[in-house]
Amino acid sequence: MSVLLSVLAGSLLAPGPEVQRPTGAPPPASAEPATETEAPADGPAETPGEEAPPSEAGPESVAAEGPEQPAPADPEPVAPVESAPPEPEPAAEPEPTAPATPGDTERFTVAAGEGGPPYYTEADQAQLRQRHEIAEPASDRGGDRVSPVRWRCLIADPTCGVNFEVNATAAYAYRGRQGNVSGNGEDPRWSSGRAQYDFWMNLPVMVETRGRNKFTRMTLGPKGGVIFSDSGSTWGNLGMAMRYWFGRGRWAPTLEFTSALSYKIGERTAREATGEAAKWRMSRGPVGFTADVGFGLGGFGAIVVGGQYDSPLAREDVPEQFRVSAGGAFFVGFRGNILWGGPAAAAILTHGLTQRTVEAP
Amino acid sequence: MTALLLATVFSPLLAASLVAQPSASEDAPATDADAEEQPVTYGPFFEAEPASDVEFISQPRPDQTPVLSLGKGAFCFVEDSYCKASLLLSASLGAGIRAPASDEGPDIPYAQFTFRGGFTIRPVMFRRRPWHPWGIGLVSSWSRGTGSVTVRGDALDQEIESTDRTTVFRVGGINQLWLSKKKHAMHLDFTIGGARSDVLTSGVKLWGSHAELAMSWGGWGGVFFNGDFLDRDTRVVMGFRGHGIAAGPILAMALAGLAMGGAL
Numbered sequence: 001m002s003v004l005l006s007v008l009a010g011s012l013l014a015p016g017p018e019v020q021r022p023t024g025a026p027p028p029a030s031a032e033p034a035t036e037t038e039a040p041a042d043g044p045a046e047t048p049g050e051e052a053p054p055s056e057a058g059p060e061s062v063a064a065e066g067p068e069q070p071a072p073a074d075p076e077p078v079a080p081v082e083s084a085p086p087e088p089e090p091a092a093e094p095e096p097t098a099p100a101t102p103g104d105t106e107r108f109t110v111a112a113g114e115g116g117p118p119y120y121t122e123a124d125q126a127q128l129r130q131r132h133e134i135a136e137p138a139s140d141r142g143g144d145r146v147s148p149v150r151w152r153c154l155i156a157d158p159t160c161g162v163n164f165e166v167n168a169t170a171a172y173a174y175r176g177r178q179g180n181v182s183g184n185g186e187d188p189r190w191s192s193g194r195a196q197y198d199f200w201m202n203l204p205v206m207v208e209t210r211g212r213n214k215f216t217r218m219t220l221g222p223k224g225g226v227i228f229s230d231s232g233s234t235w236g237n238l239g240m241a242m243r244y245w246f247g248r249g250r251w252a253p254t255l256e257f258t259s260a261l262s263y264k265i266g267e268r269t270a271r272e273a274t275g276e277a278a279k280w281r282m283s284r285g286p287v288g289f290t291a292d293v294g295f296g297l298g299g300f301g302a303i304v305v306g307g308q309y310d311s312p313l314a315r316e317d318v319p320e321q322f323r324v325s326a327g328g329a330f331f332v333g334f335r336g337n338i339l340w341g342g343p344a345a346a347a348i349l350t351h352g353l354t355q356r357t358v359e360a361p
Numbered sequence: 362m363t364a365l366l367l368a369t370v371f372s373p374l375l376a377a378s379l380v381a382q383p384s385a386s387e388d389a390p391a392t393d394a395d396a397e398e399q400p401v402t403y404g405p406f407f408e409a410e411p412a413s414d415v416e417f418i419s420q421p422r423p424d425q426t427p428v429l430s431l432g433k434g435a436f437c438f439v440e441d442s443y444c445k446a447s448l449l450l451s452a453s454l455g456a457g458i459r460a461p462a463s464d465e466g467p468d469i470p471y472a473q474f475t476f477r478g479g480f481t482i483r484p485v486m487f488r489r490r491p492w493h494p495w496g497i498g499l500v501s502s503w504s505r506g507t508g509s510v511t512v513r514g515d516a517l518d519q520e521i522e523s524t525d526r527t528t529v530f531r532v533g534g535i536n537q538l539w540l541s542k543k544k545h546a547m548h549l550d551f552t553i554g555g556a557r558s559d560v561l562t563s564g565v566k567l568w569g570s571h572a573e574l575a576m577s578w579g580g581w582g583g584v585f586f587n588g589d590f591l592d593r594d595t596r597v598v599m600g601f602r603g604h605g606i607a608a609g610p611i612l613a614m615a616l617a618g619l620a621m622g623g624a625l
Binding site: 149152153157159160161162164166168195197199201203209211212213214215216222223224225226228232236238261263264265266268280281282283284285286287313315317318319321322338344347348349350351352353354355356 | 414415416417418419420453454455456466467469470471472474505506507508510512521523525526544545578581582583584599600601602603607608610611614615617618619620621622623624
């Protein structure tokens with residue numbers, strides 16, 4: 001009976017197959033968990049065996065643990081060897097990782113080399129291009145622009161897309177008016193000045209791409225503003241403005257073309273019928289049009305040449321004192337963005353001098 | 362004893378692993394509930410800006426935060442595509458026709474300048490969606506325009522009167538439709554309300570109705586077409602509107618020129 005029990009205890013206490021454990025820890029520490037983890041695995045099996053023959057299990061357990069002691073000792077020389085392979089394992093472990101769900105993207109990690117990501121150099125890129133006969137890429141910046149514009153695109157620039165700006169025009173105007181329709185043959189012409197302030201909304205309609213950057217080639221958009229001339233003549237205008245860039249630089253030459261409907265708002269006139277002295281009054285005027293062409297440098301300014309035509313109001317049903325004769329002007333001047341000051345100052349000066357020195361015939 | 366102790370130690374781990382499984386299944390119905398709360402948005406209005414490898418140097422991939430705004434678009438001083446509430450402040454110039462009743466006088470040209478203020482909100486964007494094309498608001502404006510001419514009677518006994526100017530005060534509700542999510546996106550505005558103004562040469566101010574259709578780019582400016590409909594006096598005007606930030610300097614320069622010219 002005791003023999004049977006001892007045989008049973010021996011079989012139960014015999015060491016099972018060796019369980020592979022991480023051996024990164026020092027051998028004494030690894031021996032303890034090997035012993036501790038083995039104990040609970042055999043615990044439930046050992047319990048009935050130990051309870052019956054504790055005395056026989058004692059030397060058997062010692063004998064069982066005996067050969068285990070060399071076993072942890074054996075891994076000692078193996079541990080340093082085994083410690084080396086685990087190092088690539090963390091790097092290699094992600095490789096066989098399968099996607100957790102079908103929707104996830106597989107991620108691959110290249111074996112760690114020298115330095116950090118990216119793991120290729122300029123020489124590798126050149127070799128790749130040579131292998132696949134790919135030309136060298138164009139300069140990302142288009143070869144000439146590396147810095148963004150100042151003023152947050154309030155001054156037009158080829159590196160800007162949408163841009164809003166306020167322009168001021170100071171010009172010499174040669175005005176004319178169709179004479180009295182009753183036919184005394186006089187068509188007054190006189191030299192005057194013209195000040196115009198416009199708000200432009202420039203939307204990019206033609207874009208050039210170089211490398212990874214876009215440059216505006218042509219903008220087109222609505223514009224509106226006011227026009228002042230002598231004798232208190234005030235018009236509003238509503239139309240479109242186009243600007244074409246001949247280059248990509250900040251000072252690239254530009255061609256601007258604007259056209260607008262113009263309408264009289266007021267004028268300084270006297271009332272002959274009632275004997276009232278001349279004063280500025282809001283006055284009606286039929287819709288006319290104004291157009292100009294400008295040659296500029298960058299978004300800063302342009303020399304403009306243009307003209308304006310005011311339609312007549314001479315219908316039979318309009319009383320004669322309220323009729324307006326046809327008129328117009330040709331003008332040449334300078335138009336620029338108000339942000340850098342010069343165009344605004346020139347326009348204000350032109351407006352003031354025209355008001356003081358010029359009187360319409 | 363040792364086994365009992367070890368079983369006591371490891372049983373909480375076993376219990377935790379068993380408890381974790383139901384929580385994973387709870388996540389699935391929670392996600393479905395979230396999906397139901399956010400309705401699917403589709404159609405051209407809701408398309409996001411397409412991804413692009415190229416960009417303008419001075420205007421890189423636009424951040425949708427509107428300019429001159431508080432709280433990343435919660436309130437904007439210049440309205441834009443992603444603004445939940447916006448301030449409206451603009452000046453405009455327009456020209457058109459003044460058409461009195463046929464027996465009051467001829468149709469004559471009419472021009473006016475206007476200062477407008479108001480606010481708009483995008484109600485759906487407050488809670489439900491990050492972007493929605495509909496906006497609604499309140500606007501008020503003051504205009505000064507050219508005067509009127511009345512011709513009454515016949516050729517033998519004709520009575521001609523005129524006024525120097527016309528002053529109009531308007532208030533109305535604005536309904537907006539934003540046409541894209543881009544910065545400075547184009548939007549259509551329809552305004553309807555009332556207008557109080559001088560009626561022809563009567564010298565009397567009466568209330569009439571006002572309607573406007575406008576197309577604007579963000580809050581910076583746009584073109585409009587509006588009408589004031591009063592008793593026997595109709596004005597139809599088309600014009601250009603600019604935000605106060607752009608119109609302010611223009612007004613200042615004009616006043617400076619007038620002052621220098623001795624007109625003020």
